[in-house]
Amino acid sequence: MNTHLSLNDPHTPRRCAPPLFIKGNRGSLAEIPSMKRGARQGGECRSLSQDLSLSLNLSLAPILALGFALLVSPLPAQPVITQATRAPATATLIPLSENWRMDGDVPVHALLISLQGLANRDQPRVYLEYPQNWQWEIVHPLIGFLEKRHGMTFDRLGLDDADAALGRFARYAKGVVVWDKAVRSSLIVAFTIAGVEDLVVVNEDQLALAARHGLKPVVDLRGRFAGQSDEQIYQWAYDHYWARCSRDYYVVLGGHAGAEMQPGIADFGIRQRAFFSDLSANPKHPGELALLKKILSQQNTASIVLGWHSYGKDTEGQHTTLVGNYGLIMEGLHNLPNISFTSQIPLTPDFRFTNNHHVTPGRPLKAEPKVYVCAVATDSMGIGTWTKPGRGRIPYTWQVLMDWAWMNPPALQYFYEDKSPNDYFIGGLSGPGYMYPKAIPPDKFPGLMQIARRLMAKLDLRVLEIMDYSEGNRHVGNTDLPKELVDRYYEQFPDILGFINGYGSARTFDLRDGKPFLSYDYYLDVNRTIPEAIADLDELIQLNPKRPYFLLMHVRESNTIEKVSDILGHLTESVEVVPLDVFLSLAADAKTYRTYHRQPTDPVDHNP
Amino acid sequence: MVSSFLFGFLPPGCSGRSVASGVRLLGAPRSGCFAPPSATLAIILLSVLAHVSLNAADRPLAGTWHISLPESTELSPWKDYELTIAVAGDSVTFHRRLAWGRREFRDAMTIQAGAVTTVPVDMWPENRHLGAYISAAHTKRVRADWLDDGRILRLTTDLVLSTQQGDRAVNILSDYKLSANGTRLTLTELRSTRNRPIVYVFTRKVEEMK
Numbered sequence: 001m002n003t004h005l006s007l008n009d010p011h012t013p014r015r016c017a018p019p020l021f022i023k024g025n026r027g028s029l030a031e032i033p034s035m036k037r038g039a040r041q042g043g044e045c046r047s048l049s050q051d052l053s054l055s056l057n058l059s060l061a062p063i064l065a066l067g068f069a070l071l072v073s074p075l076p077a078q079p080v081i082t083q084a085t086r087a088p089a090t091a092t093l094i095p096l097s098e099n100w101r102m103d104g105d106v107p108v109h110a111l112l113i114s115l116q117g118l119a120n121r122d123q124p125r126v127y128l129e130y131p132q133n134w135q136w137e138i139v140h141p142l143i144g145f146l147e148k149r150h151g152m153t154f155d156r157l158g159l160d161d162a163d164a165a166l167g168r169f170a171r172y173a174k175g176v177v178v179w180d181k182a183v184r185s186s187l188i189v190a191f192t193i194a195g196v197e198d199l200v201v202v203n204e205d206q207l208a209l210a211a212r213h214g215l216k217p218v219v220d221l222r223g224r225f226a227g228q229s230d231e232q233i234y235q236w237a238y239d240h241y242w243a244r245c246s247r248d249y250y251v252v253l254g255g256h257a258g259a260e261m262q263p264g265i266a267d268f269g270i271r272q273r274a275f276f277s278d279l280s281a282n283p284k285h286p287g288e289l290a291l292l293k294k295i296l297s298q299q300n301t302a303s304i305v306l307g308w309h310s311y312g313k314d315t316e317g318q319h320t321t322l323v324g325n326y327g328l329i330m331e332g333l334h335n336l337p338n339i340s341f342t343s344q345i346p347l348t349p350d351f352r353f354t355n356n357h358h359v360t361p362g363r364p365l366k367a368e369p370k371v372y373v374c375a376v377a378t379d380s381m382g383i384g385t386w387t388k389p390g391r392g393r394i395p396y397t398w399q400v401l402m403d404w405a406w407m408n409p410p411a412l413q414y415f416y417e418d419k420s421p422n423d424y425f426i427g428g429l430s431g432p433g434y435m436y437p438k439a440i441p442p443d444k445f446p447g448l449m450q451i452a453r454r455l456m457a458k459l460d461l462r463v464l465e466i467m468d469y470s471e472g473n474r475h476v477g478n479t480d481l482p483k484e485l486v487d488r489y490y491e492q493f494p495d496i497l498g499f500i501n502g503y504g505s506a507r508t509f510d511l512r513d514g515k516p517f518l519s520y521d522y523y524l525d526v527n528r529t530i531p532e533a534i535a536d537l538d539e540l541i542q543l544n545p546k547r548p549y550f551l552l553m554h555v556r557e558s559n560t561i562e563k564v565s566d567i568l569g570h571l572t573e574s575v576e577v578v579p580l581d582v583f584l585s586l587a588a589d590a591k592t593y594r595t596y597h598r599q600p601t602d603p604v605d606h607n608p
Numbered sequence: 609m610v611s612s613f614l615f616g617f618l619p620p621g622c623s624g625r626s627v628a629s630g631v632r633l634l635g636a637p638r639s640g641c642f643a644p645p646s647a648t649l650a651i652i653l654l655s656v657l658a659h660v661s662l663n664a665a666d667r668p669l670a671g672t673w674h675i676s677l678p679e680s681t682e683l684s685p686w687k688d689y690e691l692t693i694a695v696a697g698d699s700v701t702f703h704r705r706l707a708w709g710r711r712e713f714r715d716a717m718t719i720q721a722g723a724v725t726t727v728p729v730d731m732w733p734e735n736r737h738l739g740a741y742i743s744a745a746h747t748k749r750v751r752a753d754w755l756d757d758g759r760i761l762r763l764t765t766d767l768v769l770s771t772q773q774g775d776r777a778v779n780i781l782s783d784y785k786l787s788a789n790g791t792r793l794t795l796t797e798l799r800s801t802r803n804r805p806i807v808y809v810f811t812r813k814v815e816e817m818k
Contacts, residue, residue, distance in 0.1 A: 315710065476712075506739075521739035528737075539738065540771075543773075543776050545773070593773060594773065594774060
C-alpha cells in the first residue's frame with residue numbers, strides 16, 4: 001500500500017538518465033490507466049514492468065479494485081513532470097504586454113499561454129516574459145539566471161507575437177477551442193478543454209490567424225453558455241471533460257475577476273490536463289459550492305490545487321479551508337508564470353540547497369535580558385521585496401513555498417544562490433503547500449506532514465511556519481491552534497528547531513523539549529507609517545515587561561527591508577534583531593512567554 | 609425639528625447650540641435670553657413634551673459619524689470606521705463598525721455619564737496587529753463625563769490586556785470633541801502603554817446633514 005502511495009506522490013519528480021529529454025508518456029501507458037495514474041507523477045523513469053512488480057505487492061482487494069477501475073473509469077494518460085539532467089540549450093522567449101483586460105490583450109495572452117502549455121508538454125520550449133510590473137517579479141531575473149547557470153540562450157520573439165509563436169509551435173496542437181467573448185467563464189472552460197484535447201485557446205477574432213497555421217476549430221463555445229450561470233457553465237464542463245482531467249491538479253482560476261484576468265498558472269494547468277474553474281467556496285453560492293466539493297472530493301489525496309480564489313466570489317479563508325477539508329494542497333498564486341517550463345528545469349549539478357544556519361543542534365544559545373526581534377517575510381518569495389534595495393542590511397527570515405522544490409526548481413535555486421548572509425529560510429505554509437491545519441481531517445494530516453518533512457530536509461529547512469484562517473483572520477476570529485493540533489505538529493516534526501504561527505498576530509505559544517512554538521506578536525501592514533509602527537512596537541515592548549521579550553514580527557510582502565530597518569532603529573528601547581533560528585534557540589533558553597493554545601471561548605469567524 | 613420649532617419662540621440672539629440643546633433652557637438660561645411671558649408658557653409646554661427627545665437628540669455629539677482617513681491616524685488593520693452615538697438622558701450608547709473589505713467588526717456599549725460602567729467586551733479591536741487581546745475577564749470599566757456644555761465627552765477606560773507574557777492593566781483616555789460648527793468629531797485617545805496619541809477625525813454622515 002505504501003508503495004502505491006509513493007508512486008502517486010506528486011511531490012517527487014524523478015530525475016531521469018539521458019537522453020536529455022524523455023518523450024511524453026501519452027499513449028505509452030494509456031491502455032493501463034490506473035497504472036499510469038500511479039506512474040504519471042515521477043514514474044516516468046520507472047519501467048512498466050517495475051510498476052507491475054510493485055503492484056503485485058498490493059493485497060488482493062486493491063488489485064480487484066484496480067481491475068474494476070480499469071473497466072469503469074478509464075483515465076487517459078496524463079503528463080508527468082519530467083526533469084532532465086540538464087536544461088535545453090535554447091528556448092523561445094515571448095514578451096507579453098501589460099494589458100490584462102478581457103477586452104484588451106487577454107485574448108492574445110490566453111492564446112500564447114495555452115500554446116505554451118502544449119509546446120512544453122514533453123520539454124521546455126517556451127518561456128513567456130511577463131511585464132515588469134507582474135506580481136511575481138522573478139520572471140525577469142530568472143531569465144538571467146537560466147542564461148548564466150544553465151548556459152541557455154533565448155530566441156526572443158516580438159511583443160505578443162502570436163503569429164510567430166504559432167509558426168513555431170502550432171504543430172503541438174490539434175486545433176483550437178473557441179471561447180465566447182461575451183462570457184468570461186467560457187475562457188476558463190476553454191483552458192480545461194485545451195489541456196484535454198490539445199487545443200490552442202482562441203476567440204473568434206483569432207480564427208483566421210489560427211487557420212493560417214493549420215489550426216481549425218475543434219470545440220466552439222460561442223453561444224453555448226449565453227445566459228447561463230457559472231454553476232451551469234462549469235457543470236457542463238464537468239459533464240463533458242472532468243472524466244478526462246487530472247486527479248493530481250485542479251486549477252482555481254480566480255484572483256482578478258470581472259474585466260481583468262491574469263491566468264499565469266494556466267500553462268501548467270493545461271500541460272497537466274487540469275480541470276479549470278473559478279467555482280465559489282462561499283456558502284452564499286450553494287450550487288457552485290456543491291459542484292466544487294464534488295470536484296475536490298474526487299481528487300487524489302495530497303494532490304495540488306493551483307491558482308487562487310476569485311476575488312469576486314469568495315474569500316481566501318473559505319477556499320483554502322475547503323481545500324484542506326479534502327486533504328489537498330493549495331499552491332496559491334493564480335498568476336505564477338511559466339511553471340510548465342520551469343518545472344522541467346533541473347537544478348545545476350553543482351548545486352544543493354544550503355541554508356544560512358546560525359545554531360548548532362544540541363548547543364542552545366543563552367538569552368540575555370533584552371528585547372529580541374525577528375522579522376519574517378512570507379506571502380511567497382518573488383512577490384515581495386527580494387529584489388528591492390536593502391536586502392542583507394539586517395537579519396531577515398524568508399518563508400519558502402516548499403512545493404517549488406519540484407514545481408519551480410530554478411526559482412528556488414535562484415533564491416538560494418542569491419541570498420545574503422543575513423537571509424534565512426524557513427518552510428511553509430503549515431505543510432507542503434498552503435493549508436490550514438484545523439481544516440485538515442486528522443487522518444490525512446500525517447501523510448501531508450510526511451511530505452513536508454521530506455521537502456524540509458531537501459531544502460535544508462529547520463523551522464516550519466503555520467497559518468490558519470479557518471476560524472478567523474487578522475481582523476476577526478482567531479488564528480490559533482488547539483493543544484491537540486500542537487501535539488500533532490510536535491509528533492510529526494521530532495527533529496525541528498521550532499514552529500512559528502500566525503499571519504497577523506496570534507497567541508499560540510508552547511515550548512517542548514527545547515523546541516519553541518511561537519506566534520507573531522506583530523504584523524507590519526503595508527500602509528502602516530513608520531512613526532505609527534514605531535509606536536506599535538514600543539507599545540508591545542511596554543506591554544511585555546519581562547526580559548528577554550521575544551517579538552516575532554510578520555512583515556507584509558511589500559514593506560521594504562529599508563522601512564523595517566528604519567522602524568527597528570528608532571525604538572525607544574534598543575533591541576537585537578536576529579534570524580529565526582537564533583530567535584528560537586534563545587526562546588528555548590528563557591521561557592518568558594505563557595503556554596497558550598486556542599480556547600473554546602476564543603472568537604470564531606468563518607470568513608464570510 | 610423640535611429645535612427649529614422652538615427657535616421661533618425665542619428672542620433674537622437666543623437661538624443656537626446651547627439653547628437648542630435644551631440644557632440651559634431647562635436649567636439656568638443666559639442673561640437676556642428670557643422669552644416674554646406669553647411665549648414662555650408655550651416654550652415650557654413644548655419643552656416638557658419634547659424633553660425626552662431633546663435630551664437624546666440635542667446632544668451635539670449624537671449622530672452617525674464616518675472617519676476621514678486622510679486626517680486620521682493610520683487605521684490598519686481596518687480601512688473604515690463608522691461611529692454612532694446616541695444619548696438618552698445620562699445614558700450614552702456607542703455603536704462601532706470597523707471594516708476591511710468584507711471583514712467587519714461591530715460592537716456596542718451603553719454607559720452612564722458621571723458614573724463608572726462595567727462593559728462586556730468580546731474582542732479588543734483597536735489594534736489587531738498587536739499581540740494584545742482582551743483578558744479572560746472580557747470586561748472593561750468606563751467612566752464618562754460631559755465637558756464644555758456637552759461639546760466634549762471624555763471616557764476613562766480601564767481594561768486588562770492579555771499578552772504573551774501575561775495580563776497587563778491599561779488605561780485609556782478618550783476625548784470625543786465636536787468642532788465649533790458641529791460638523792466634525794475628533795476622537796483623541798491616550799493609551800497608557802502607547803507613546804503616541806491616536807487621533808481619529810470623523811465627519812457627520814451626509815444623510816444626516818441633508
